[in-house]
Amino acid sequence: MTGRAGPVRAAVVGGAGYIGGELVRLLLGHPRVELATVTSRRLAGRRVSTTHPNLRGLTELTFTAPEDLGRHDVLLLATEHGLAMGAMRGLLDLADTVVDLSADFRLRDPAVFAAYYGGPHAAPDLLAEFVTGLPELHRKRLRDADRISVPGCMATAAILALHPLADAGLLGAGEVTVDGRTGSSGSGSAPSAANVHAERSGALRVFAPTAHRHQAEITQAVGVPARMTATGVEAVRGVQVLCRVPLADGVDEAATRAVYRRYYRDEPFVRVVAARRGTYRLPEPKILAGSNFCDVGFAVDPHGGWALLVAALDNLVKGGAGNAVQCLNVRFGWPERLGLEFPGLHPA
Amino acid sequence: MTGRAGPVRAAVVGGAGYIGGELVRLLLGHPRVELATVTSRRLAGRRVSTTHPNLRGLTELTFTAPEDLGRHDVLLLATEHGLAMGAMRGLLDLADTVVDLSADFRLRDPAVFAAYYGGPHAAPDLLAEFVTGLPELHRKRLRDADRISVPGCMATAAILALHPLADAGLLGAGEVTVDGRTGSSGSGSAPSAANVHAERSGALRVFAPTAHRHQAEITQAVGVPARMTATGVEAVRGVQVLCRVPLADGVDEAATRAVYRRYYRDEPFVRVVAARRGTYRLPEPKILAGSNFCDVGFAVDPHGGWALLVAALDNLVKGGAGNAVQCLNVRFGWPERLGLEFPGLHPA
Amino acid sequence: MTGRAGPVRAAVVGGAGYIGGELVRLLLGHPRVELATVTSRRLAGRRVSTTHPNLRGLTELTFTAPEDLGRHDVLLLATEHGLAMGAMRGLLDLADTVVDLSADFRLRDPAVFAAYYGGPHAAPDLLAEFVTGLPELHRKRLRDADRISVPGCMATAAILALHPLADAGLLGAGEVTVDGRTGSSGSGSAPSAANVHAERSGALRVFAPTAHRHQAEITQAVGVPARMTATGVEAVRGVQVLCRVPLADGVDEAATRAVYRRYYRDEPFVRVVAARRGTYRLPEPKILAGSNFCDVGFAVDPHGGWALLVAALDNLVKGGAGNAVQCLNVRFGWPERLGLEFPGLHPA
């Protein structure tokens, strides 16, 4: 689709949470979008900038009760998983374009969904209508997609690390393992005994030792079975994944580097980071906070046979809200970087 | 009182919280105390070491419901403020010696209590029976005290910083201001929107801009009016106070140092820290985590007239549980350092 | 001055440091500036983005040796203090407009400079030519200023907190005290025994107990003597100041609020933050990282007579590089927010 004239009117559903707040930040700064409505059950009537104090002075919006949500051009859903699948039919009546950031429409196979989310899907027939919101893999289909499902934060990082090698046929036979590390915002804003500061601070919490849910998304996207563990680390924002992969015979560092360079040469938000000198040789999330970059790197074992792939991103940006905005840019034919220019900070 | 033969049987009331857990840790390691009971409303029947995982392998104790609490030699109360004053009469029947770590019996004047805690005291007649559990000021009275009220964490630091100068008559006329900084464990273990990790992490939260409650304790102990602000800082444990004081005419650094050295020469748990070289010149809490030290230092303005006093401690140890154990050591005639030998870590 | 057509060619001198890197980030994103040159003694020939890894993919610039620096429209100096004053005459030949971010030209009185910086100024006759780079106080003069000296990070926060009350005549007689708290980037990027991670991490380091240098800048700007202490806190970026001020008779919260609201109503980068509810009631730096906001708030003692003023900013942005860019925007007649739109993050 080509660009359109007036601003696109958007609503964020579930705007009091962390993904919701990040959507609000990005959409307020987006020159082609008019953020008209932000919903919250708990905080209807309250100012958005009290909950998200970085936005003070930038918006006078107050939260709208979900039942008062009217028609918009685009709905972005930032609700906890399990909600969107039940509400989707009603929501599709309210907008031509719906972008779901929850987990509900990420897996194409309802049986896989049931296995990973502990129950049947509430709208299995809609699953096929959703396009995965990852421009690096699905840019073409996203150009006219009106049901978009944004992948999980660690899944996005792992897919962007693994896909080039898989696609180029450089993976050898054998197991792919994914070790995810995530900051505390990855589990949302609701207080609990596990995320109170004194308990969560300084944690190295192996909360998913054998089969993190995102492994299903990774396998679906990359086509190879992955085993995924995940650890909560000391950070608010930020995700890093380490993928250990077998390499096909004779694949060395130069071949690996060539694949990544070619694959991501024109991507606006993926950088290949695999340096031999300096302090920041492989991707790290801390310099990515607030930015839409996913940094991807690799280290090939000098004796050959396997490599460690490393990817990092901000879970709330490229791992969620920023990626959703990038999808909108693709969908509406806008420049893909629009509203997503912030590069991240150093030092940080 | 002189030493006694058998172990003292102790119970911790409110042992699922942070002060309660620290009492459990210290009493389990105390050679003269038998920790017989730890109560919790919410967790009765559960293992103490599930809540306080540092104690795994050290105790098989489970939490007891408060209503099942029987007779002990000593009760240590670690409940949120407001509870002990109502329950005190009943508790006094259960033990000869009661040490209250909550705020309920710290202020001798019920009117001051009411002004600072927003309501009348439930047992004003008992207030006078309590001795302030601060051996540095009240060691003699503590030797046979059976109702002991341990001061607040920031109050303890401020009192130990201010008292020597006040006592020696070195304070000038004018306002004393106290700036307290505290880690997140200072507000207890109950999750809330304000202390969820992503919100509390990296905070510099001026939560008491004009009159923190501990200023009433400071004024009571030091005899000069104090104005106290308080800020939550990025730390789990640790308190630091900065006291800005006017000095009497002619008081210089040498005179100040002499007072502190004399005052704390024989104190087992107060160290005078005011160095002119090195990285750690004035007291900092990070090297005190787990230790019962309160470090006290000062800097006299080169042009005279005022000084900055600095004190640091671990809010859960010298600012609470450790101080309570030190009081027990005094009360039962044991060596004052018993069970409190851990010096803190460097680096930390 | 009114706007000009072509881009302004700028050079950053001392671009390998933290202020230098932040200038590079902001100028690369500025639509009216062409960043032509970045100098470094140590790293001449090396890529700028190896030192500042957030800028990977955004620039191919390499560092230039200082002796190879040629003519530009604007020079921005980010060298350690003491360098600019000696080099200034030579630098003034290389550009019409020079913005110094170091401390060398902040104090108008050479005697005050000597007292605070431990030696005579190397170019005292140039001091009067510099305009203080704080648009909130000097916007008019900055419109055609070609020698601009950007104030210190904590000084900026304190001045923006104090100036409205002083200007409105609401300060009472008596001492103003300033308590500054700063992250580790405030002392630059050179490794030392004091800022190695294991020592600096979790610090509450009272490194300036009696007279931090920025107090001279505050006194110069606000016209009242200030006593300033400073503490290094656990953070990379971020400054917060607490100013305790006496209030003139009868000044209450409503009067105070009215002054701040009026004073900062049209300021693009100062927000008044003094809420009675919510988690973020007074200014905190963590939500300001990367942003050019200075948040300013206050709490008036309910019994009257004094107030606590609180201000927060990112030391590298509004406390340095961002403020410099804002000055350029004023100087060249561009919209004042240009290139400075990033609002900061929540959670952070």
Place this chain on the structure above:
Amino acid sequence: MTGRAGPVRAAVVGGAGYIGGELVRLLLGHPRVELATVTSRRLAGRRVSTTHPNLRGLTELTFTAPEDLGRHDVLLLATEHGLAMGAMRGLLDLADTVVDLSADFRLRDPAVFAAYYGGPHAAPDLLAEFVTGLPELHRKRLRDADRISVPGCMATAAILALHPLADAGLLGAGEVTVDGRTGSSGSGSAPSAANVHAERSGALRVFAPTAHRHQAEITQAVGVPARMTATGVEAVRGVQVLCRVPLADGVDEAATRAVYRRYYRDEPFVRVVAARRGTYRLPEPKILAGSNFCDVGFAVDPHGGWALLVAALDNLVKGGAGNAVQCLNVRFGWPERLGLEFPGLHPA
């Protein structure tokens, strides 16, 4: 050997570093050891407690120049790797018992040493004389060992995680991978561009993507080839390792648990931590700071075939100085917990 009467006179060589400081802390608190000497090249003549401020008030020792080191009963070497192997012959003349905490005498095979440390060993003939200082594996030999080499911090954790399964024959065929995570104190106290606070803070630095040195120690101890990666995480102290292992046919969680429980039933410093409820289900280092515990846990994939083993410890205690003291306790026939009673803190 059985216990001896008088105190053992000990010297710490390299006492200004982090491992050295931890040895000083532990030996000062050890009832059977007299810490007579602490050496430092750089700081000879300076007070030990200026460098290690947690020890203020606990020792009046000053650093001794290495060349002035005289005879002692025990020498503990805490120098950077590469030093001990050259100096060992001279040091063996100065004491009957030498405990080396550096990497120099950990590997029995000089060829392996050369491959991992980039050069030939300076005293290959001495390698066989050293007993690995890991009581859990070598308690019997340590009882009369006079040359003890303490393993690396991450190696200790990985060996304690892997050895029970390997020993019991429960490992299947296939690759063992070890993912180590370490705090900043693991790389010592010397300042560098990589460990300055603003760079190292919040890091997730994959500094050893393919073959960390400790993998040679792990393979030597466990008998299976291991591939080890390592990441620097935000922490000062603390190490965690995740080992992904293939399981022999039919090995399930119950069998795994049985092996660990049996293996570590009587170990004073290894706890099996693999809970299904609570916040701390698998080992985490933050509650172990200062303690000599190594917590070991596991999660068996519900579909069988592999398990994730997790171990955590304080790199300076069980990962170094504490382990060395435990070895001394074994060697001199003292109770194995002596001087190592501190259990760690919660919250932390």
Place this chain on the structure above:
Amino acid sequence: MTVQEQTTARCPECAADVPFAEPPRLSELVECGECQVELEVVTVQPVTLAPAPEVEEDWGE
């Protein structure tokens, strides 16, 4: 409607003007943008505000 619409009212806590998007209803709750206090509309002509009863919020440490 002929009633003249009042678009702001004064916050009783901090004296700031609190704007209304539409004519307020009695008992409606609004939040003051200046001090974030929750306010209740207690009269509508003219519009006056009073602090809404609050669940005691614990912010202490």
Place this chain on the structure above:
Amino acid sequence: MTVQEQTTARCPECAADVPFAEPPRLSELVECGECQVELEVVTVQPVTLAPAPEVEEDWGE
């Protein structure tokens, strides 16, 4: 000058193309943009690069 200018050379470490702003001089040092290795110009016609001798950089923990 008639010498044809070569504007890039191959990094011997990672095979990336390393660009030059101007004709390189012998022994000049350049940094590979891909892998950040420091390279020395060892011949100029054609331009070839070799890893520059490095002070051993300690990056370990």
